[in-house]
Amino acid sequence: MQNYLEFEKGLSEIEGKAEELRALARKNTEMKVEDEAAALDVKASALLDELYRNLDPWRKCQVARHPDRPHCKDYIEGLFSEWTPLAGDRNFADDLAVMGGLARFNDRAVVVLGLEKGNDTKSRIERNFGMARPEGYRKAIRLMDLADRLGLPVVTLVDTPGAYPGKGAEERGQAEAIARSTEKCLQLGVPLVSVIIGEGGSGGAVAFATADRLAMLEHSIYSVISPEGCASILWKDAEKMKEAAEALRLTAQDLLALGVVDRVVPEPRGGAQRNKGEAVARVGAVLADLLADLEGKKPAELRKARRRKYLDMGTKALVA
Template sequence: MNYLEFEKPLAEIEGKAAELRAMARANPEMDVEKEAEALDRKAQQLLADLYRQLSPWRKCLVARHPDRPHCKDYIDALFSEYTPLAGDRNFADDHAIMGGLARFHDRPIVVIGQEKGSDTKSRIERNFGMARPEGYRKAIRLMDLAHRFKLPVVTLVDTPGAYPGKGAEERGQAEAIARCTQKCLEIGVPLVSVVIGEGGSGGAVALATANRVLMLEHSVYSVISPEGCASILWKDAEKMREAAEALRLTAQDLLKLGVSDAIIPEPLGGAQRDRQAAIKAVDRALNEVLERLVKKDAPALIADRRRKFLEMGRKGLAA
């Protein structure tokens, strides 16, 4: 288990309980189960206290936790007959964005998501979830396919932001993101986005301009990272805690602002502590939303999407 900075007291208690049980396994005559259970109860109470009122910065840390389920985990668990489709038919295949045809509760759909990777090798291959222009053009191609065959689209958002490298900028990063966002607004099929971890900058907006935006309880969604914001406003990346407060990037803040439409509860301690429970919660929420949206025709879906984003600005001003 990887512990976050603010979870260090919890790590000590759980470590002591594990140590006692290891000693008992080595020496069967030792009876330490009562002491270990008392430590378990103490750890559970501390975990509840830590996660009862997480600050925005701590929510960022939880959203970035390496053990959280990533896009590939959700696709493997929730979608059957997944057939990946690769390439933008122009330059290359971007591994930071994965997608293809699949079935969700026996309903044919197109699923697209940002994958960060789960170990050093896959993180490098996936570029830590930071897509290049060809990734967004691949997403456009898949959304065109969904529109043509009248298939709902599900997007799984988890990225620090679009890749800011020289090559990406030379190949039209801003234009690719803008066109992907535009395509989200144009397609005449249900489009549902789930922010499963970190929704960063235009790289997230390009896949989350949807009829409904769902956010996991400890996910974040913002125009810029707290570190980036602090570097620009205060010329000091160490002021990321203040920036996280000001950005109002938590799922709870964004629900009030009308940016997100629903919050999906996470297990106590975050999705990383019980991956299967988190995945099941996403399954239920996603199925419920799709059941409602598939009953609408194309003009109604497009109008609904545009109205959502126009009202979002008004709600933001009022808030």
């Protein structure tokens, strides 16, 4: 069953009416409703195109958070073979919000890291809604160290509202773990390629996405704070999230113009949630391009270019 976003209410009604007509026809084969249902399909298709033609930043936030979007697990299953998950930070526990392990991508050995939100109530609770704790970032550091020792490229898939802000996480050094994971990204002597597949929230995302090449799905978001959090701080009113989303410049298109991201991956018509297989395939094609672009670069060259990339960030003039 299709989950509809708030701004898709009209589309929901039209597609619902078409399905109702077809359901009636299935119960009573003498009913001739196909022409009427087909006309509704055409109307729904046109409305879908109109809705997604120029999504404003707040609507992009809603699409980026859509529960039916492909998650990290979907990309791992769809793009990588010989997936061998590795668990734990060798210090405290295994954080299920962070998926990590060895795999093959286009028959090349890689280390894969990603933030997984889960796709139903049980898995979302287990995965802590994609919000990593300190042990998750320390697991990421351990696997990046492994990649460095073995000379394997690292691929990270980012989808998180941010790092977990709970008391226990703070007691176990959340800020320090995020900082060290970000530092490890900068120190790697192997290629590091990252894709924002949904939400890229705050330092929790930066700790995985300080990469040589960073791509974003067309309707994903990447920001220092959520629109709701920003609105609560600036206006003392979380309901002003639409204004905050505009001000944060968090869309893939804005961030490409600002030089924060290197590629925007076009999504299937109506968003990745409407065609998961196609979305996964498109991300795979971009990953292949980005990894090929880094092929053969020496460790010192990678470190120097990566450091320069982030030191130079922000020097582009803001687009009006």
